[in-house]
Amino acid sequence: xxxxxxxxxxxxxxxxxxxxxxxxxxxxxxxxxxxxxxxxxxxxxxxxxxxxxxxxxxxxxxxxxxxxxxxxxxxxxxxxxxxxxxxxxxxxxxxxxxxxxxxxxxxxxxxxxxxxxxxxxxxxxxxxxxxxxxxxxxxxxxxxxxxxxxxxxxxxxxx
Amino acid sequence: xxxxxxxxxxxxxxxxxxxxxxxxxxxxxxxxxxxxxxxxxxxxxxxxxxxxxxxxxxxxxxxxxxxxxxxxxxxxxxxxxxxxxxxxxxxxxxxxxxxxxxxxxxxxxxxxxxxxxxxxxxxxxxxxxxxxxxxxxxxxxxxxxxxxxxxxxxxxxxxxxxxxxxxxxxxxxxxxxxxxxxxxxxxxxxxxxxxx
Numbered sequence: 001x002x003x004x005x006x007x008x009x010x011x012x013x014x015x016x017x018x019x020x021x022x023x024x025x026x027x028x029x030x031x032x033x034x035x036x037x038x039x040x041x042x043x044x045x046x047x048x049x050x051x052x053x054x055x056x057x058x059x060x061x062x063x064x065x066x067x068x069x070x071x072x073x074x075x076x077x078x079x080x081x082x083x084x085x086x087x088x089x090x091x092x093x094x095x096x097x098x099x100x101x102x103x104x105x106x107x108x109x110x111x112x113x114x115x116x117x118x119x120x121x122x123x124x125x126x127x128x129x130x131x132x133x134x135x136x137x138x139x140x141x142x143x144x145x146x147x148x149x150x151x152x153x154x155x156x157x158x159x
Numbered sequence: 160x161x162x163x164x165x166x167x168x169x170x171x172x173x174x175x176x177x178x179x180x181x182x183x184x185x186x187x188x189x190x191x192x193x194x195x196x197x198x199x200x201x202x203x204x205x206x207x208x209x210x211x212x213x214x215x216x217x218x219x220x221x222x223x224x225x226x227x228x229x230x231x232x233x234x235x236x237x238x239x240x241x242x243x244x245x246x247x248x249x250x251x252x253x254x255x256x257x258x259x260x261x262x263x264x265x266x267x268x269x270x271x272x273x274x275x276x277x278x279x280x281x282x283x284x285x286x287x288x289x290x291x292x293x294x295x296x297x298x299x300x301x302x303x304x305x306x307x308x309x310x311x312x313x314x315x316x317x318x319x320x321x322x323x324x325x326x327x328x329x330x331x332x333x334x335x336x337x338x339x340x341x342x343x344x345x346x347x348x349x350x351x352x353x354x355x
Contacts, residue, residue, distance in 0.1 A: 022211075032210040036241045038269050041261065042284060048261050052282040053319030053351040061285040065237035066211045073215050078227055081292075082236045088288040 005077040008109060008116035008141040017104035017120065020071045026096045029057055036062035056095040064094065064132050068122050071102040072137050075120065079142045083117075087135030098126045107136065116143040172314070172350075175278035176323045179312040187274050188307035192332065196246040199234060201298045207238045224297070231297040236290070239340050243302040243331045244268040271346050272307045272327055280322055280348040287326070287345035293338050296331075302339065305330045310343060322349025 022028075026044075033044045038060040041048040049057040065088060072082060094100050104122040111117070117140055123133035197203075205219055216223035217233040224232050234242060245268045248254050254264040271283060296302060311326040326345040330338050 028210050035206045035208075035210055036238065037244050037247075038241075039247065039264075039267065040269050040284070041263060042282075045261060051261075051351065052284075053349075061288060062237060062241060063210065065288060066207070066213065066235065069235055069237040070211055070213045070215070073213075078215070078217055078223065081295075084291050085236070086289045088290075090284070090286045 005079050005142065006075070008118065008143040009145055011106055011109055011118055011141065013106050013108055015106045017071055017075050017102075017106075017122070020067065020074065020102045022067050022100045022102070024059060024094060024096050024098050024100060026057070029059060029063070029096060032060065032063040036060065036066070038062050054093050054095075056093070056097075059094040059100065061088075061090065064088075064090075064100070064124060067100060067102045067124060068132075068135075068137065071104060072120060072122065072139065075104075076118070076139045076141050081140045082137060083140060084138040085135065087133055089135065090132055092126065092128045092131040094124070094126055094131050100131065101125045104137075111143075115140050116145075117141075172278070172321045176312060176314040178276040179274070179309070179323065179325065180314075182274065182276055183309050183312055186306065186308045187272060188305065188329070192303045192305050192336070193245070194301045194303040194334065195243055196249075198301050199242050199296065199298050201232050203242070204232055204234055204238070204298060207235065207241060221298075229295060229297055231299055234296040234298075234300070236292050236340070239290075239292075239296060239302065239331050240304075240342075242296065242300075243304045271348075272325075274309075277323070277325075277348065280350050282320060282322070282351050283346050283348045285344060286324065286347050287343070289343040291341040293340060294333075296333065296339050301334050302331050305332050311345075315347075317347065317349070319347075320349035320351040322347055 030044050033039050042052055042054060043060040044057055046057045102124050104120050107119045107121045109118045117138060120137045121134050122137050124131050208218055218235055221232050247268055254266050256265055306329040308328040310328050312323050314323045324345050324347050326343060329342050331340045333339055
C-alpha cells in the first residue's frame with residue numbers, strides 16, 4: 001500500500017480511489033476459503049456450485065469484502081479507521097477466469113467534533129459489469145487542522 | 160447439499176415462507192454467548208491477508224500497530240466474522256461421514272441461522288452486508304457472535320431458484336462483551352430451478 005499517510009484536508013470530493021485488480025483463479029478461491037473459513041462448497045467446488053444454479057464456483061463475501069477493505073485502506077492509510085460499510089450487495093457471481101476490479105470515489109467529507117470523516121462510494125466490477133455494490137464505506141482520517149488547532153495528534157487507530 | 164424434506168412446489172412456494180414473514184422482528188438467539196474456539200493469532204491474521212495480497216502493516220507488524228494506538232496486530236474489519244465462526248470440528252465429533260465426492264460435512268460453521276419455521280431449501284448464499292464497526296479487534300482477543308433478530312423475509316424467484324431473502328441483525332462481541340461490530344446480513348435461501 002502507499003507508504004505516505006494522506007490527511008483529510010487533502011482529500012477532495014469526487015476524487016477516485018486507485019483501482020485494485022484481483023484476478024480470480026481456483027487456487028485463489030481455495031486459499032481464500034482456507035483463510036477466511038467460509039468453506040461453503042459453492043466457493044471451492046465447481047460441480048457443487050453449478051448444481052445450485054451458479055455458473056461455476058464463486059468468490060465468497062468475506063473475500064469480496066476484503067477486496068473493498070484493501071482498496072479503502074490504500075486510500076485512508078494506516079491512521080485511517082473504517083467505521084461503517086453499507087450497500088455491500090452481491091449483484092453477480094465472481095468466478096475463476098474473471099478479474100474483479102475494486103473501484104471507488106470520495107462521495108463527501110465532513111467534520112464532526114474532532115473527527116474528520118470521509119464517505120467513499122465503492123464497487124466491484126468484473127466482465128459482466130458491477131458485481132458488488134455500489135456501496136458506501138465511512139472512515140475517519142487524520143487531519144492537519146486538528147494537529148494545528150490542538151497541538152496534539154488526532155487519536156488514530158483506536159476505535 | 161442439505162435438506163431432504165418435502166419441498167414447496169407450484170404456487171405454494173411463497174406461502175411456505177409466511178411463518179418466516181410473520182416472524183419478522185423476532186429474536187431467535189436465546190443461547191448464552193459462546194466464544195470462538197481460539198484466541199486470535201497473528202498467523203491466522205497473516206493467512207487471511209494472503210489471498211487478498213493485502214499489504215498493510217497494521218495487520219502484520221505489532222510495532223506499527225502499537226505506534227498507531229492499538230494493543231497489538233489489528234484484525235482487518237472484513238475478517239471479524241472469520242474470527243467469530245464456531246469451530247468446524249470439536250474433539251469427539253465426526254463430521255466427515257461419507258466418501259461421496261460432494262458430500263458435505265455433518266456440521267458447518269457458515270450455514271447461517273435456521274429457525275425451524277422456514278421451508279426446506281438446499282441452496283443459500285450471502286447477498287448483502289451492512290456493518291458498523293464500533294471498536295477494533297486485535298491479536299489475543301476472543302470474539303463471539305451474539306443475537307439473531309430477523310429483520311426481513313422477502314420471498315422471491317431469482318435466476319438461480321425460488322426462495323427468500325432473509326435479513327438478520329447480530330453483533331460481534333469481545334470477551335468483555337463490548338460490541339466490536341453490528342451486522343445486518345442478508346442470505347438468499349432457495350431451491351435451485353434444477354431441483355424445484
